[in-house]
Amino acid sequence: MRRRYPLHLHISTLFLGLILVVCAVLGGIGYKLSRDLLEASASDLTTRIGRQALAEMQHLIEPAEMATRLLSLQRLTGASSLSERLDSLEFLRQALDSSAALSSLYVGYANGDFFLFGRIGHGSESEASRVPAGATYVVQSIENTAGDVRGHFLYFDAALRKLRDDLRPDYAAAYDPRQRPWYTQGLASSTQIKTPPYLFFSSGKVGTTLANRAADGRSVVGADILLHTLGQTLAGQKATPGSQMVLVNSQGYALAHEEHSRLLLSSVASDGRPSLARIDQLGVPALVPLLETVRNMAGTATRTLRVEAGGSIWRASVSPLRLEGVPPLYLVAAIPEDELMAGALKLIHHSALATLAVLLCTIPLTWLLARSISRSLGSLANEAEAIRHFEFSQPINVESSIKEVGQLALTMDQMKRTIRRFLDISHAVAAEQNFDRLLPRLLGDTLSASAAHAGVLYLAEGQQLNPAVALSADGSPLAGRLPSLTLTACGPLLDAALAAGAARAAPLEPGDRSRLGFAAAELPDLSHAIAVPLLNRQAELVGAMLLLCATATDDSRLSFVQALSGAAAVSLESKALIKAQKDLFEAFIQLIAAAIDAKSPYTGGHCARVPELTKMLARAACAADSGPYRDFQLSEDDWEAVHVAAWLHDCGKVTTPEYVVDKATKLETIHDRLHEVRTRFEVLKRDAQIACLQAIANGDNAQSARQRLAVEWQQIDDDFAFVAACNEGGEYMPPESIDRLQAIARRTWLRTLDDRIGISQEEKLRKAATPAATLPVVEPLLADRPEHRIARPARDGLADDDPRGFRMPVPALLYNRGELYNLSVGRGTLSEEERYKINEHIVQTLIMLWQLPFPRHLKHVPDIAGGHHEKMDGSGYPRRLRGDEMNPLARMMAIADIFEALTAIDRPYKKGKTLSEAIAIMSRMQQEQHIDADLFALFLRSGVYLDYARAFMRPEQIDAVDIDRVLGRR
Template sequence: MTSFWRNRRFPLQIQIATLFSLLMFLVGALLIGFNYWRANQLNIDNARTQYGYIGNNAAAELDLSTQTMGIAVNLLTTMPITTYQTLEQRFDSLPRLREILRSSPYANSVYAGYADGDMLLMRHLTPLNRANWQAPHNADWLVQSIDHNEQDPSQVRRNFLYFDDQLNLLRNDDKPEYLYDPRERGWYQASVNTDQQIMSPMYVFASSREIGTTLSRRAKNQHAVIGIDISLRTFSDLLRAQKLPAGSKMALISPQDTIIASLDPREVIRMNAERQISMASVETFPNPPLSELLSLSQDLPREQEQHLTFTYREQPWFGSLLPINNAHGVFRLAIATPADVMLASAIETRNQSTLIACLVLLASVPITWWIAYRIAKPLNQLRQNAEQIRRFSFDTQKPVNSIVLEIDELAQTMNKMRSTIQQFLRIGNSLAAERDFTTLLAGLMQETTHLVGMAGGVIYLPDRDCTTLTPALWQWREERLDASALPPIHLNHTTSALLQQALQGAMLHQHQISADSTPELLALSKALGPLESVLVAMRNRNDQLIGLLVLVNPFSADQHIEPAKLKLVEALAGNLSVTVETQRLLQEQKNLLDAFIQLMAGAIDAKSAYTGGHCQRVPELTEMLAEAAVEAKTGPFAEFSLSADEREELHIASWLHDCGKVTTPEFVVDKATKLETIYDRLHEIRMRIEVLKRDAKIHALEQQLQGLDPSSVEQQYQSAIVQLDEDFRFIATCNIGGEFMSDEHLQRLQQIAERRWLRTLDDRIGVSHEELQRKNRTPAPTLPVWEPLLADRDDHLFPREARDQLPQGYGFNMQAPHYLYNRGELYNLSVRRGTLTDEERYKINEHIVQTIVMLKTLPFPRNMSHVPEIAGGHHERMDGKGYPCRLTGEQMSLTARMMAIADVFEALTAVDRPYKKGKTLSESLGIMANMVQGQHLDPQLFALFLSSGIWYEYARRYMRPEQIDEVDIQRFMPTANDTA
């Protein structure tokens, strides 16, 4: 189960909604519980406060009842009433006593007890007690008097005197039955021997059956004791007047633990079976809740306020015992209230709160879900955006807005991250797509400055010896400036310590460029104003310096580059370092490849003087024609264009268009005469004729020795010599190959060949084994042997081996001669035009075959896959009669057709060929015009060649002045028939 929950994942919306719901439920429960508890506490505190208020009222009431009466007692002890001897004298004190009774509702009666047993008591009559005293209906005051005769103490007058409010005597009743001796009363006995005011214990007044107490004090003259009965009947009224919760119980308890007041007065006075009246005590109090409370508080200090919780009849009650401190002891106020009554409002509030909380919870669930959805929606969008970023998809990013600050900040951070990654990818794409190094640096600088929030910068690149840093790119606010306007940094002469630190690998942040810090960069500030700069050295994996990146911003005293951006600059500098190193390596490799290509072309040209600078001039002429086609705005080449890769492809193809000549034997390429192989075999023929001339001389001498006429012999001899000289001269002329060989010429060669010469030496000794093998194909003749002057022997034939066969699979369509070479003397001299036999011409033409084979074996990249076709197609013809593949004009690429024109024009105008003179412009263009008519060259390209003036630009650079004659290009322009 734990593993199940550990591996479970829930959407944030569900988690937030659930969390909020649980949180609201928990908060609601806590609030309800807290409010219930707090309401309970408030109710209890309010009740206790009310109890305290009641206690204070009771204390004040008790103090009022005892203190005022105590004062009255103290005053009376000093008045004449204590000295009067007779009733009549004592009547003078009645007004004072009346005022004392009137001043306090607690005073039940006031009296004086004398040492001789006399007593004067005055009581206030009320409608309630007037009947008890059988007083007249209009009587307000009752005076009870005991007066002993001074002469005869046994004579005692006992009278009840009734007075109205004005103290007019209404009636005087003699009460002999009133057997009351004050000296026997407890109040008198307690006070007669002390000068302190005494308060008696609580008791029930016999006359009124009210609970009260007596305050008494001995008179100053010590002849009487003054007392006042204080009724506590008003305390029950006071308790009943308090607003207590329903069902509450309350009682006032005396220091002697008697009940002196209660909400129910019947609980205070008890009557036994003998109808004797007594006060209820704590033990006999007929109020069970208060009795339970009092029993629980028996051992507790009565001077302290006590709050107890107890159970009565399985119901909880709250009880309080409040001490009331009085000068005559500690009274206690006992209050008990049922808990359900006291907490009724709290319970009702709790129930209402619970209902409201449930309703709010139910109503908040959809709101919570909606809020959770609104909170989770931006996060879901952020998750989707993050997923798209993970897939490097930046096209459909949705904007994320959230009222939650952290989510909004996260969205902004992710947007910045996405922008940073996107710009990094753009930088990577720039690296992959851009081939031009300067353009690539400009793009990287623009992306870098945009990414780190800089205004511009400079990239310095070192020279080969790494002694000078030269500005390669200067950019300011996305505008490229002339980097050459900035001075280079000479590393061996720099005096800037900061620059030295930067070059050692420390990223340098300079708040302001100055002459003191970095004088090498002062030119930037002079051109752009005060600048803040960041310098980062670019180093390769071997920790070699490959450049210096300087990023600049307008100087501000308040704002500087953020430290986080400095880290980004460092990372981008590393990326730029890789780019610079990679591009420089590629450029160096490209330069090396170009050098090898040009080296091969130069070697081919140097191999034979008969090619001159052909391999080096054709590329330039081809590229000039290609550029003219690109720049054409109208005509058939208006839509023609060349990418950088295609330009490089054409460049390499044009330089390698004759690379196959490296396989062509020099004796074939350099064959200037018909009999020339490694050397010119004409000398062999001359030596043979010299032999024949010697033979003729010998024959003439022999004839003279035989006796023939010397003059006749001499004439024959001279005639033979002249014929031999003419024959040799004819052979020599034929050997040059400058003129067309007619049938008559061939017939004369045949006649000359029939001459014989005597060979006496073996021609099979001292030769190579290959030549010996060829000679051994025929039996060796017996020496001496007569041989023809011009021979086509079997050993002159070189068979075509398998290695010399035309390669298969390349689409070549050429008819190879049966023999590799035919060095027959008569055969070679019989060549009608030029010096080359069919075999030798094929061998020379075969260079294009070798060119294609060699180039197709090279691992060219895809963007240069057409190099073999372009380089190998410049001998094809528009009519499909060219070689090596007999392609038609439609089958040839346009660049191959361009090279064909360049190849022909260069060959016609070249002045560095030993076998011919360079033709003039008009002659060359005339020949090429004829070739266009013969469907040898592309007429549209030839027309562009003429109209663009390439021919003249080339002539000015490479042709001799005498070759540059007047040319009317309209004469050579292809006609509609030529372009059809």
């Protein structure tokens, strides 16, 4: 039985075979025509380039010829003095500017006078060094008056303003125009003469001279044309980058080339002057064979030839350049054949690629076309399979000449679009994290999906529906303020939908428009509406949507809106719960921060101000368009992390005892123990008084006894005043003060009362460590007693290899309340143990934050909050992180924490510093690598410090700051 094949295979084979035959025929014809065209165009192109170059040369020289003829008729030729000749400068400038090849115009007189007007830059190098700044033109003058020969060089700017007049006797002595060839030949000829190209006397450059005898026959006008300008013109005529063009004379000597340095041979002629190079001495292999061609030209028409040199094929042409009055010159052009034909070869290559691309594109298109003709039903089956797998990325575009197949394809496409739109809206709503942005997104997507023209989203609160968002179909907010609705009086349509718990569509009555507030909102005249209740998983009302349409809503659209509203309600409920949790979390954060600030007046409003300053600096870093932070940006999640970390950066202070934070004197604990010490001094004074009275009673001289008492009392008062002064604390405690304290401490007093009654159980336990003394007992005036030493619990210690990374030296004792020990504190009022307790708040901050189950986007909160006491050089605490190990936001918070502490005005123990004082301190800190120098510079240059000062500091604190001086002009 004969094997059968599908129709689409027959169609594909026929079309592909036909395409292959047509492409093969067209490709063969195109290749042959392109090859013939390239061979013909190569010769034509070299000839055309020669003609264009010849025309350009003639175009440059002809204005110079005309300028020379006109100048021979001017009064300048008869002027007898320099001043008269200078009157013609404007004419000379215009004549000089008429040709780019013209370098100078001059007149030689019968009496030996000479007047030249030329451009600056065409003289010798020695002359160029004498030119004043701003000079554009030069006048060279020789005047011969009664045997007195004077030479002048006059320099002028572009506006012909004289800049300088140099007297040049050397020039006048060395130059006589009457002896120059151009003068003798021009004087002898009634027509314009041209000299063969030669090296100019003044500049050592190749050029030619034009000359005309003046009308009165007593002077000769000349013009110099530098052939290096022709070299520039030749360079502009190059057909390809590797082309070579050179102007030669009939002997083959090169007169103009794009590289002027090639024209002069390094060796010199017999007269000591440089000589011109021949065409075969230019260092271009392709030009060497053309020397004989040039010599054999004899003024004939352009000749083209093919040259092989240096392993390459060149297309060359030699064109005569016929100039009146001089032997013929020749323009030689040589073009590499591979460059000349590169464009055509590229065209052939592209044509072949295009043909291949057409084939590659045609094969699948032909195959798809054949399959679409014969298998439209199969395509619909595939589309149904895609829908079953939830693949909705492509619409159904199946077309068929069969009516039923076309209708089926249209119905399936509409079904696919509906499902895809439903899923897209559900995914978009579920992905939106911000509750305030979710509401307009939810309403806008519903309007788009339902083809409604406007709508309002209400949120349920108690027995009311409050309008949250009102939008038109283009996404713009509706004008006016819509009223809240009572659940029992929302209008017939919305009441019916709420009662049924399902979407309802009906014409919108005029009374409903007024009751719902649509008239005030200036909505278009829309006559139909869809009311959609939003119910959560427990079938509780969380809100409602009212959609306005211009026409009645069909059942399919109403069903779609009903299905969409269910998913929207669930998402709305979820996002509302998330928002409520975030709000609660935010309230806890601010509650903790407020409690810390309220706990001690020594912190003031620190926990509330540091977040503001940190965010200000972070915004400045995001806005930076240069410097190390030009690429720094924060996402919405990052900003939330900054906010949480900044508000919780000192949360560990809740564990710091108030009496440590508030300790204002060295002996202060719960109370200031100086009062107890004062009582001991009072006892000493009473003991001294009793001893005095006893001495008098025993017969001593009363006056002497009282004098001794007064001296002793004065000493006791002085000692107590010294102890009280030490108790206040300061920046430095000198060794002699420590010695005096120890001497005072050695004084004794008599205690007659038991010190172990009426005290706390904890203090009794500490005193029980030593046996009780027998009363009365003599004790030192100031003492470091065993019960003053409070042991540190083992859980409070930090190992050297602490797994959390803490690297803080921990004092052996939890507290040392020894009186002499505390009074001997060298700086401030805090002992080593108390200072550690203050610093330990950052350890507790990290421990507390590490224990919180932060979501992924807030996982860096502990590092940000717990790093603001670290330093760039690694000497900070608690983990001794270096700058490159710190989160950039932690470095920002460090600056904010320091600046706020320095300038705060609500601390009872200090006065807030001025801007200049605070910034000077922070400048030293950045020099000592305590804070980030780049961030500190950004803090100043962005003006963050000033914005914060205006918001949180007193006017008298805000003074001028020289930022450049502070930053050392970074």
